[in-house]
Amino acid sequence: MLILRRFGSLGRIPAHILRSVLVYFLVACVVVLALLSIGQLTQILQQVASGQLPLGVVLQLLGLSIPALLVVVLPLALFFAVFLVFANLYRHNEMMAIQGAGIGLQALLRGLAPLVLLLIVVELLLSVWWAPAAEAYLQAESTRLAAAAAQSLIQPGSFAHLPDGRVIYVGQEIGGKGHYREIFIDLARSGAPDYATAAFGQIEIDKQAGVSLLLINGQRYLGQPGQAGYKVWSFARYRVDLAAPPAGAAAGESWNALPLSQLLARISDATTHAHAVAELEWRFFWPLLLPIVVLLAVPLAHTEPRRPGRAGGFLAGVLLLLGANNLLVALKDNLIAGKIAPFPGLFWTWLLLAALAFYLFYRRQADLPLVPARGAWR
Numbered sequence: 001m002l003i004l005r006r007f008g009s010l011g012r013i014p015a016h017i018l019r020s021v022l023v024y025f026l027v028a029c030v031v032v033l034a035l036l037s038i039g040q041l042t043q044i045l046q047q048v049a050s051g052q053l054p055l056g057v058v059l060q061l062l063g064l065s066i067p068a069l070l071v072v073v074l075p076l077a078l079f080f081a082v083f084l085v086f087a088n089l090y091r092h093n094e095m096m097a098i099q100g101a102g103i104g105l106q107a108l109l110r111g112l113a114p115l116v117l118l119l120i121v122v123e124l125l126l127s128v129w130w131a132p133a134a135e136a137y138l139q140a141e142s143t144r145l146a147a148a149a150a151q152s153l154i155q156p157g158s159f160a161h162l163p164d165g166r167v168i169y170v171g172q173e174i175g176g177k178g179h180y181r182e183i184f185i186d187l188a189r190s191g192a193p194d195y196a197t198a199a200f201g202q203i204e205i206d207k208q209a210g211v212s213l214l215l216i217n218g219q220r221y222l223g224q225p226g227q228a229g230y231k232v233w234s235f236a237r238y239r240v241d242l243a244a245p246p247a248g249a250a251a252g253e254s255w256n257a258l259p260l261s262q263l264l265a266r267i268s269d270a271t272t273h274a275h276a277v278a279e280l281e282w283r284f285f286w287p288l289l290l291p292i293v294v295l296l297a298v299p300l301a302h303t304e305p306r307r308p309g310r311a312g313g314f315l316a317g318v319l320l321l322l323g324a325n326n327l328l329v330a331l332k333d334n335l336i337a338g339k340i341a342p343f344p345g346l347f348w349t350w351l352l353l354a355a356l357a358f359y360l361f362y363r364r365q366a367d368l369p370l371v372p373a374r375g376a377w378r
Contacts, residue, residue: 013098014111017085022115024081032073032080033066040065047142054152057145064138067131068256071286074123076321079293082112083317086301105298105365116291123287128260132283136257143205153242154203156180162242168213170201178203183215185240192229196220196238204239211242255279274342278335281346285328288350295357296320299364320356324349 044061048054089095098108153160156172171182183201188194198218205211215238223230255263255275266276300313328349334340344351360370 011103011107011111013101013103014108017089017108018111018115020085021081021112024084025077025115028077028080029070029073032076033069036069036073037062037066040069054145057141061138061141064134064141067126067134071123071127071131074119074126075286075289075293078116078119078290079297079317079321082294082297083301083314086298087303087313090301090303105361109294109298112294116294120287120290123290124284127283127286132257132259135254136259139254139257154180168242174200183213183218185213185215187220187240192223194220194222196240198238203242213240213242214238215240274336274338277342277345278332281335281342282328282332285346285350289353292350292353292357293321295361296353299360299370302364302370320353324353327352 041058041062044058048058086095089098153162154168154170156170159167159169161167166188167186169182169184170180173179174181179200179202181200183196183198185196186194187196196215196218198215200216202214202216203211204214216236218235218238220233220235220238221231222233256279258266258279263276263279266272267280269276297317300317302313328346331340331346331348335342335345363370
């Protein structure tokens with residue numbers, strides 16, 4: 001492994017720190033990925049509960065969502081790893097001994113360079129290629145499974161209950177899969193009776209995996225027969241929703257699932273330019289964030305020897321990263337809406353974080369307090 005081979009060219013202290021960061025990084029990856037996977041698993045189980053997906057594909061779909069989660073997990077895990085390792089060095093008075101031996105913070109950061117460079121490459125592959133490919137396959141599988149789940153609800157010759165409680169009946173299947181004749185369906189979700197019958201019907205799946213039944217040559221009965229307001233409408237075609245699109249499915253194109261080649265091709269189109277630029281900047285932002293989180297973690301990890309207080313720097317770092325993520329999302333929305341220029345665009349977040357990280361690192365390297373005393377401003 002490249003990192004292990006570089007141990008021989010590093011000093012013993014930087015090599016030890018690199019090993020410690022690598023161990024903490026792997027542990028943090030597992031913990032953060034597990035926490036983020038809970039939210040993804042909840043969304044999948046909601047679709048299963050609503051009848052949009054079968055139970056047996058939960059782990060498959062969860063696995064397909066892992067690459068997109070890792071795009072966010074790697075920077076967080078790297079920040080936690082560097083912070084914890086350097087916080088331990090400061091807390092146990094080891095950093096003072098290291099600096100007394102003539103090894104400064106810059107030398108220690110150079111020792112972390114092999115790991116950071118490797119993670120930049122991995123993050124670049126994840127955000128630009130692997131995550132979009134996995135997302136495209138996930139959407140295709142969701143569409144296919146939604147169609148299968150909807151068709152499994154419909155049993156020719158018998159009544160069936162849809163996930164929302166409505167009743168449907170089909171007489172028999174004709175032609176290919178998903179084509180039926182003699183259809184009856186309850187359209188009323190509440191209130192007055194509302195029914196429809198049709199000579200023929202067919203299952204349709206849209207791009208967001210929403211499932212509908214197209215009724216052909218039928219009638220719709222609204223109200224109670226014999227009472228005021230009772231109506232009968234005839235129609236040639238009438239579409240009825242059987243299952244809503246999965247949670248989070250947006251109308252239009254899924255930009256996070258487009259391959260890089262298609263994304264670059266859409267930049268030249270004026271109607272899709274803003275979306276394409278925003279998605280490209282989003283994908284390249286995450287690899288560029290990795291060296292910044294390392295630079296940010298070191299000064300925030302500083303504590304006085306043998307004194308508590310590590311939680312303050314940790315909390316400050318987490319709040320900074322959460323704020324940066326919120327700013328990134330807001331800038332992406334504004335870039336798509338045309339309210340900000342394409343450049344710097346999303347990289348305003350990177351520039352602000354980089355300026356803050358360099359400032360804090362400079363003051364820590366000079367053994368100055370991160371926040372200057374009030375008299376220093378005069």
